[in-house]
Amino acid sequence: MRKAPLLLSTAIAVALLSTQTLANELTGTLKKIKDSGTITLGHRDASIPFSYFGNDPQQPIGYSHDLQLKVVEAIKKELNLPDLKVRYNLVTSQTRIPLVQNGTVDIECGSTTNNIERQKQVDFSIGIFEVGTRLLTKKSAGIQEFTDLAGKNVVTTAGTTSERLIKSMNADKEMDMNIISAKDHGESFLMLESGRAAAFMMDDALLYGEMAKAKKPDDWTVTGTAQSYEVYGCMVRKGDEAFKKVVDGAIAATFASGEINVIYDKWFMQPVPPKNLNLNFPMSNELKQLIAKPTDKSAEQI
The missing domain is CATH 3.40.190.10 (Periplasmic binding protein-like II)
Structure with a gap:
């Protein structure tokens, strides 16, 4: 009977030691x-x-x-x-x-x-997730490809890979686009919807998300050959x-x-x-x- 308290104390000590060891190992x-x-x-x-x-x-x-x-x-x-x-x-x-x-x-x-x-x-x-970088534009705008953006206002979101890609395209192909960098996707779409930009370049899945919240979603389309495929x-x-x-x-x-x-x-x-x-x-x-x-x-x- 005297051994039981001793065994219990030993078990508790081992458990506490194991817990302490785990805590010490965490980094x-x-x-x-x-x-x-x-x-x-x-x-x-x-x-x-x-x-x-x-x-x-x-x-x-x-x-x-x-x-x-x-x-x-x-x-x-x-x-x-x-x-x-x-x-x-x-x-x-x-x-x-x-x-x-x-x-x-x-x-x-x-x-x-x-x-x-x-x-x-x-x-x-x-x-x-995996996406392609494409364009969101009005169906009536006549924009089907990135080549149609020459001389136009194009919006994208600051700090994204799309911003880097569209700026590089503009310089390399001398397309004379006016690239607008909005603070977030919501602001980018607002600029597009209000007519301040002809197209919004971003990851296609995000563009579908913005299109879904438009006042008239059927007025919009996601188009253009993907300029990159990206993994989130x-x-x-x-x-x-x-x-x-x-x-x-x-x-x-x-x-x-x-x-x-x-x-x-x-x-x-x-x-x-x-x-x-x-x-x-x-x-x-x-x-x-x-x-x-x-x-x-x-x-x-x-």
Whole structure:
């Protein structure tokens, strides 16, 4: 009978030692989350249907946000934190990388292209989406290709790969376009809808999202040969392999279970807030291949 308390004390001591050892082994973002009991998610306000505000201006929603919440669930299990608090932090095209780098946000899942230039600053999860950069314009404008933009006002969103591509095209082909860089996708579309620009260049899925919220969606069309194919990923701090492993594992599990098909259908094939319009954007073969064989490589590397 005397041995029972001794064995119990030993078991408790071992358990405490194991817990302490785990805490000591944690580094980087996982340690930050464990110590604070909070994870901070970076999100967008107008990247429909990836990450944006719907009817509630305080609650981000979207395809990428749903995947981000899968990551949160995985981190709860990894760190044994069932009551993990989730904090939201709005980012823009210009601030998203700095806010990941300086630790203000722990992960950003929105509409961020994984490219070689950005890989020097942050790490990316396995790909979550693949897009082509095209044009949104009025059907009556007579614009079908990028060559039709010569001498016209063209809007894009500042800090995006589309901005870099259209400026390079303008210089290389001497097209005399007036390129307007708006602060976000919502402002870009507003400039297009109000007639201050003839076309809006951006990732095709985002253009379908903007078209869905137009006053008269049938007046608009997405057109033009894609100038690039780009893979979206979730951003995490560079060199934080332990955290990236959990992020990748959560997304890969969502792919493998087939739940990604439900998430995709919800945001691209069904009516979405705020106007409950349907994007009618079927899953591309490129995205199907990405889901079947997940990779953290950019389209430039695939």
